[in-house]
Amino acid sequence: MAAKRARPPESLGIDVMGRIPGLGTTVIGPDEAEWRPAPGAPPRSFEMAPLVGSYLRPEFYACYARWYPGWMSAPHTYEVDRFAVTVSGIWTVGAGPEIDLAQAIPMRPGEFSMRRAGTAHYDGALPEATEPAVFVLFGQGPAVPALVGTSDSIYVNL
Template sequence: MHAFPIRIALSSVALALAAGATAAEPDPAVLGYKMPADLTWTESSANPGLSSAVLYGDPAKPGPYAVRNRFKPGSFSRPHFHPNDRVIVVLSGTWWIGTGEKFDPESTKAMPPGSVTVHYGGKVHYDGAKTEPCEILIYGIGPATSTRVP
């Protein structure tokens, strides 16, 4: 029986395949990617407790973009609107959403992970986290300006 040499050969092939699978870099002309450590998080000066990382595009310029936002507990934006529609997916925690010019966190709707929201361009809303942190993913077309309502 030659079981031992066969096991060694199969183990060598498995190691070579595994090494090849982790060593290959995708063609940057075909796709781009960022690892979690590659993300640059910036704190919002307008909304304390909110930090953002741009995943794709440039929200300040015309064109598509994707951004991750993290809200610390108790952090809410104030009533505001954006010029263009935005699609938001809740990644973790509970995100709370409200509409209208009157800021009232107690009258907000809970959005659990996996929920999807659309902010329609020019419509006033506010959002944030209550007792736990939350993270959302925003897709939109820039420029992604935010106009606060007095």
């Protein structure tokens, strides 16, 4: 019998949905996550699924994120450090004030990245990708992107 999906009691302070194998433990995988387009994102470009907390508030947060093939962020920075681990697909990341795919590198499942506060960077999934790039973002919020350069949107269709 499959474990029943349920919201943990509020008294536990856990803000996630998923499988509960016992008191104090919640498990959720990317296929169970509640995916939503990121604010202002075109359909099937960039989506997020909150796990713990909110990247918009001054608290610890963790969320799944996924870029669909052919989409990337415009160069941007954050006022806080941000961390990520690739879950599936190939997540392409680069650094600097302009997108330079020749300098960007592929992040494969299991690889970790750390973006220091104030450093310009960009990321996404290349057009030739065969599946979306899924990764877990985490850190201390608020983590609101500030665009670098002339782009008027964080979402770039390659």
